[in-house]
Amino acid sequence: MYIDGKWKAGNSDFAVTNPATGEVIGRVPDANEHDIEAAVAAADIAFADWKKTTAYQRSELLYRAWELMVRQKSQLAELMTREQGKPLKASLNEVQYGADFLLWFAEEAKRMYGQIIPSARENQRFLVHKSPVGVVGAITPWNYPISMITRKLAPALAAGCTVILKPAESTPLCARAMMEIFDEAGFPPGVINLLTVQNPSRVGEVFCTDPRVRKLTFTGSTQVGKELNGLAATNMKRVSMELGGHAPAIVFPDADPVHAAKGLSLVKFLNTGQACISPNRIFVHEDHAEPFIQELTSRASRLKAGNGLENGIGIGPLINELAVGKVDGQVKDAISRGAKVHTGGQRLTEKGLSGGYFYAPTVLSGVTEPMRIYREETFGPIAPVITYRSEKDVIAMANDTEYGLAAYIYSNDIGTAMRAFEALDFGIIGINDINPTSAAAPFGGLKNSGLGREGAQEGIEEYLETKLGGFAI
Structure with missing residues (x-):
């Protein structure tokens, strides 16, 4: 000391x-x-x-x-x-x-x-x-x-x-x-x-x-x-x-879903998802869900897990056994209620990983409100994709949480982006930006x-x- x-x-x-x-x-x-x-x-x-x-x-x-x-x-x-x-x-x-x-x-x-x-x-x-x-x-x-x-x-x-x-x-x-x-x-x-x-x-x-x-x-x-x-x-x-946080990420219909998937994969799996501003609910318009999920899955599946001191490692371990159990419990609950696993969904123990707390980068689709992952902060490498139909619906779904720390928007229309920025009840909002933080910028949240x-x-x-x-x- x-x-x-x-x-x-x-x-x-x-x-x-x-x-x-x-x-x-x-x-x-x-x-x-x-x-x-x-x-x-x-x-x-x-x-x-x-x-x-x-x-x-x-x-x-x-x-x-x-x-x-x-x-x-x-x-x-x-x-x-x-x-x-x-x-x-x-x-x-x-x-x-x-x-x-x-x-x-x-x-x-x-x-x-x-x-x-x-x-x-x-x-x-x-x-x-x-x-x-x-x-x-x-x-x-x-x-x-x-x-x-x-x-x-x-x-x-x-x-x-x-x-x-x-x-x-x-x-x-x-x-x-x-x-x-x-x-x-x-x-x-x-x-x-x-x-x-x-x-x-x-x-x-x-x-x-x-x-x-x-x-x-x-x-x-x-x-x-x-x-x-x-x-x-x-x-x-x-x-x-x-x-805590339960950040929504909204991909609006005017945005490029592949570009959005690239950006959100970077921030979702940063620090193995162990960040309070990590996107926990990814809302994609139903007409663009397929190309978005395909790109997100491709990027998640290519991440190499391992000791961070080794070359080429893209994702590290969770902090402890309790964290692994929480993440795995949310995934199993989502699967039991109808979610689909596109990649990951299990603990990693092969190729020298058995001594650590590794969980595979995971992409889920078909995520719905009754699932635990829809409400609970995850703090792990799980990307849940939720589809929506209208701007009004997605804003309501994004705000439907006790948390209010961070949110993300992808849109190429300034009017859509401004309406969403003003309507979202979150303290930090990235608009086509996955890193809306700096020593020079105020950091903090609303609600809980x-x-x-x-x-x-x-x-x-x-x-x-x-x-x-x-x-x-």
Whole structure:
């Protein structure tokens, strides 16, 4: 663990495994109550001085961290592939994406502008000042184990907050590597702290109840997010929640179905489908379903599964046995209710894959509302195709979900695209675009997909309080 600028061993530890092979690749401390208290105390004490630093000082440290991260890009990517499983090319892309947040917020730190507001009274002036929230508890997921750290820590640090990071128990080695970068960059002791723990509920409870922690930022499942949000609300904590998704992708009749299948295959099977913005329901007009399914099936069937460190690997493992069981259960349920499997539909164990958690890239057609996959977030390499007849019908079907994170549109008609963009109840919508994300763009969802935004100008606002001064002169 990294607490108050020092590396600390624990009284016990737990193993970290490679999901592609099952081998143990490291061990990390299992934090206890004393470690958690030490981290909170360190962050609280450090906040008194850190909040007084200038925006330029904080910017310089973030810029140093960015330089170090870019310099170590290959090593970080290789570690991520070993720990999380994604192909090395995807890991390299994530490290660069994660570094982008450090660079963006190094500049955004200098743009925390206040206001002077005119008063109706001649002898009065209003001054609006932005100040840091305080100590931040950050909980990050395993599916993007580096970029989700920088997406939270960069704006918090830029704002003048101190941070305690609790990474996912499946990917603590990536978090440790990032702490080494922040340490080398020169952040003062206590400003950034790392707790690794096998049972995350202990840390989450402290983040939500300890009065010294003023803000919780969480990325994970909607179920856990709701529990944490409820506990935080009773203690009047500021929260940011980036939760689950069930993204629709709509291919309108004026779009090229083959082109759409190419794009959606790339985003659907990215990170083995383990992304909250992964398209989970693909709506194709009934007149164009056949060429779309044919192209999507062709591309899915050609993806090579395996250890992401090997050449030519297009899809990695799922994170654990529970994930395999969930995906396989959804596929079997869909088949039992009439869905057709065009490719995949089974766990992969041959050709050296038996030690990992591999599931074949799968394309299903004939998916209907009663099937579990129509409602549940999948988090796996399953592409369910649903046909529709009219624009009105497909918009209603797309919005018929408790989630509201991401959606995708394929259309060559600006009117159709604009109507769909305005009608879809989702926070992020890609129009002929499978990657509508950037450090410079706000990321977040509606409904049960979360609260608040990450990235962009909105990202730093999540870590700032607004203070008003009324001056009589």
